Amino acid sequence: MNFSKLAGASVIALAGMAYACGGGSDTKTEETTTAAPVPQKELSFDEMYKDNPDYVNGLALVKESDCPSCHMVERKIVGPAYKDVAAKYESTDENIQTLATNVVNGNSGVWGQVPMPAHPGLSEEDAQKMVKYILMLKK
Numbered sequence: 001m002n003f004s005k006l007a008g009a010s011v012i013a014l015a016g017m018a019y020a021c022g023g024g025s026d027t028k029t030e031e032t033t034t035a036a037p038v039p040q041k042e043l044s045f046d047e048m049y050k051d052n053p054d055y056v057n058g059l060a061l062v063k064e065s066d067c068p069s070c071h072m073v074e075r076k077i078v079g080p081a082y083k084d085v086a087a088k089y090e091s092t093d094e095n096i097q098t099l100a101t102n103v104v105n106g107n108s109g110v111w112g113q114v115p116m117p118a119h120p121g122l123s124e125e126d127a128q129k130m131v132k133y134i135l136m137l138k139k
């Protein structure tokens, strides 16, 4: 009897079985999409916050004031873009107060050498509403 030849044959048999058992994993069914394609348009801030009074009131105050002559939402003109201001400061009560004071009293040196003039006719309260709106302009 040749035992070593027999043992060799059974190893091959076992290996063959293991291979056969491992082959059952690629029976995944194709996923079918039946839903209509959702338009991937990015919402504007106006659309995102149209029902948020902080946004609506702050925006109205900013529009009535001289802010738009130096500030835009998306792009730096004379002053920094509102979205850059929003990215720099978290919307905390403390930041809103500090920035509102800077708007009322004027400020310089944070964003460059051009100063923001004082707004003596503006109340702290309105300035805070404006700043609250500006700090919402985060994507």
Ligand code: HEC
Residues within 6 Å of the ligand: 062, 065, 066, 067, 068, 069, 070, 071, 078, 079, 080, 085, 099, 102, 103, 107, 108, 109, 110, 111, 112, 113, 114, 115, 116, 117, 119, 122, 130, 131, 134
């Ligand atoms: C004559 C141009 C001008 C006008 C008008 C103006 N800004 Fe500015 N604003 C600037 C400039 C310039 C800076 C950057 C000042 C600095 O570097 O500290 C600035 C900075 C700011 C900042 C950031 C302040 C900080 O400490 O980081 C806020 C908030 C802001 N403006 C809001 C307003 C609002 C609200 C109004 C309207 C009431 C307004 N600005 C009107 C020019 C202007």
